[in-house]
Amino acid sequence: MLTSAALSTKPIALTWMRRVAPLVIALPLVCYLVLVVTYAVNVPWVDDMDAFLSFILGYSDATTLADKVDWLLRPNNEHRILTAKLSAVVMRALTGEVNFRWLVFVAFGFLFGTFALCYRVFRSMNLPLLMFAPVCFIFWQPQYYLTSLWALTGLQHGVVIFLTLLALYLLSGSGRYRFAGAILVQVLASLSMSNGLFGWLAGAVVLALARQWGRLGLWLSIGVATIVFYFHDFQNAQGNDSSVSFFLHSPHIVMAAFFTFTGALLDLVPVSNIFRRSLLPTLFGLLLVPTVFWFLWRMNWPLWSRHRSANAGQQRRRYFFTGCYTFLFVNAAVVAILRPRFGYDVMLVSNYMIYPALLTALVYLTGLSELRPRLALGRWVRTGLVVSLVVWSVSYALHWPQIAFRKQMLLTFSYNQKHNDIGLGPNWGSPFADMVRTVMRETVRRGIYRYPTGYFTPYETRVSSSTPMPADPNLNLHMRGGGYDYIVETDVDALPQPVGQAAVVIQSNQRTYLFPSEFGYRPGVFYLGRPVRTIWAEVINPILAPGTYRVGLLTPPVRGEKGVNSPIRFSNRQITIP
Structure with a gap:
């Protein structure tokens, strides 16, 4: 039986x-x-500019078949x-x-x-x-x-x-x-x-x-x-x-x-x-x-x-x-x-x-x-399942927040490229930066490339305004570093909740740069939905033009929520790039 x-x-x-x-x-x-x-976002990064945009300009301007083939194969x-x-x-x-x-x-x-x-x-x-x-x-x-x-x-x-x-x-x-x-x-x-x-x-x-x-x-x-x-x-x-x-x-x-x-x-x-x-x-x-x-x-x-x-x-x-x-x-x-x-x-x-x-x-x-x-086939399959499931689950746990932040970073740096002719890889004043500036301007002018929208888009005009905003005495920012970068951070729980996508704003009389906040992409916040208790961003100095910059925040309201304070505020802190 x-x-x-x-x-x-x-x-x-x-x-x-x-x-x-x-x-x-x-x-x-x-x-x-x-x-x-x-x-996936419509933002070129570093070598993309030369490999695709500079190439497509040269290929489009080539007048003979031999020149076009040369552009394809060089x-x-x-x-x-x-x-x-x-x-x-x-x-x-x-x-x-x-x-x-x-x-x-x-x-x-x-x-x-x-x-x-x-x-x-x-x-x-x-x-x-x-x-x-x-x-x-x-x-x-x-x-x-x-x-x-x-x-x-x-x-x-x-x-x-x-x-x-x-x-x-x-x-x-x-x-x-x-x-x-x-x-x-x-x-x-x-x-x-x-x-x-x-x-x-x-x-x-x-x-x-x-x-x-x-x-x-x-x-x-x-x-x-x-x-x-x-x-x-x-x-x-x-x-x-x-x-x-x-x-x-x-x-x-x-x-x-x-x-x-x-x-x-x-x-x-x-x-x-x-x-x-x-x-x-x-x-x-x-x-x-x-x-x-x-x-x-x-x-x-x-x-x-x-x-x-x-x-x-x-x-x-x-x-x-x-x-x-x-x-x-x-x-x-x-x-x-x-x-x-x-x-x-x-x-x-x-x-x-x-x-x-x-x-x-x-x-x-x-x-x-x-x-x-062989009888070993069953053991082989079970071992493969265990290893593959461990790698799959751990890889998602480790890299999903990184992938999400990378999208935030690329969108934010596309703002810098659009308004400052730099941000998508090269350093200020380098020959590579000169090439990227020329290529990006020309491809945008011809309609070959279009900058994407981002969380900053509704505030783009205000952020880029040359009219200085008065400093908020209640905004306290902590800064450390120098050389390659500065780390800018707010006090813990200094901002009204909820806080979503945010950026540190670096502004001089001529230029405004954005640097994305990373705190929201830490595993505890990203996976568990814990409150974003601080804004934390890395300001990369080599992409900044020489000058003195005020340091502030861009904190757009979370979708479906009403903003309590102004989404753009500046502190009394400054950064000087020689």
Whole structure:
């Protein structure tokens, strides 16, 4: 009777799992999509101005096809960014302007393409859909929010990852058209970011494993030609020669950086000092890398022993995984060699976090493919679920307030750029600031770019007024710092509640700057809805023009609430910039 009852409940359990699986799979994707839609803003940041706005001016003014092609292919810093530029050109042709919020959505499309490739590989295993859940939670988490919400990084890293993996996926199968498509896709990947060049090596490994020697020769020939073209007119290598010197002087740091980078998915204490912060990622990298090499040996030793035990579908997956690991490990090695000289924390910067997330997801998929005949598969899936859910939940807890504040910061700094010709990255008086001022003015004049509205918009005229407002003797502001910045803070509970989005106002007779308050984005306030008890903001001195500035506050009333005091008030405190 007990056996009969157990057997009767098994179909019910399987039916329930089939029904709930799509919801579990969709949850992290929908959450991430809502995050992007909510916090993407039409504000360029630092290199965006040169990569998109300066480019689109030059491209639009070019009178010949050769000049337009030159604008598309010429390098920006140490990268060619063809796909990013083409996205801006198409957007300008369709809408008449360049909108950075929509460029972020375009980048999200490439990110989704990479996820779709992983899903396609998973479906070839004929496993229950619920086993794909760890990939979803590993992939759709906000550690790499700077790749998802910054137009340029999204249209570099997201694009090159998708195109390279697509080329490897095409190479892993047979057929003339797949090979031709892989070449075209890989050429585009190479011209979209410099690490796309690593795809030629990864593809060569796949073709060598498949013993397709004729195609390998053609692949290498086109790859060499593409690499020569890529570097032939570079004028700025960003000091990579000093990175080589750093490697020769400190090879142990470079070696540790490689494992930290590959294991960065477990960057779960980002507010700690760099030693404590990097400890868990490094240990995870030390576990992950040998696991990958064990899988590589397991997948590829039958090829060299002439004992092929895999079916056609599994063999294609083995080619694909091997190519992906080659691409990701070469990329990790290059980053570990070239970047630690800027500081070890660069190994854990949000711009790069998509790579360790993808690596971990691929390791999980490889385990599903290789361990399937073994009883260890169930344990593998349970471990994947635990790790992915921990990373997903902790990442949202840590980074959601940062993402929300970044939107506030970009909107606030767009005010400074609009009214002072500076604010979106460069320092006052620098050549970069001169370029940005010219480009922003010209794109706004032509209607190519439009500044967004923000919490300050209803008060923009009053804040920017040249008529000085009298100081409020009841407004007491505390200031500390100097040099790079000043920290400005009100007394605790000095302002009537509720306090919402707010900014510190820095005003001279000629200019007014805003700096966003960060207190509302501290976890206790952000998640628990606790009152904003103080205004706390960092005033960044290098963007200020020389002069003497009064210090005040902008505290717009919360929506649905009536403001008790004037939203714009000044204290008796001053800042002098020499």
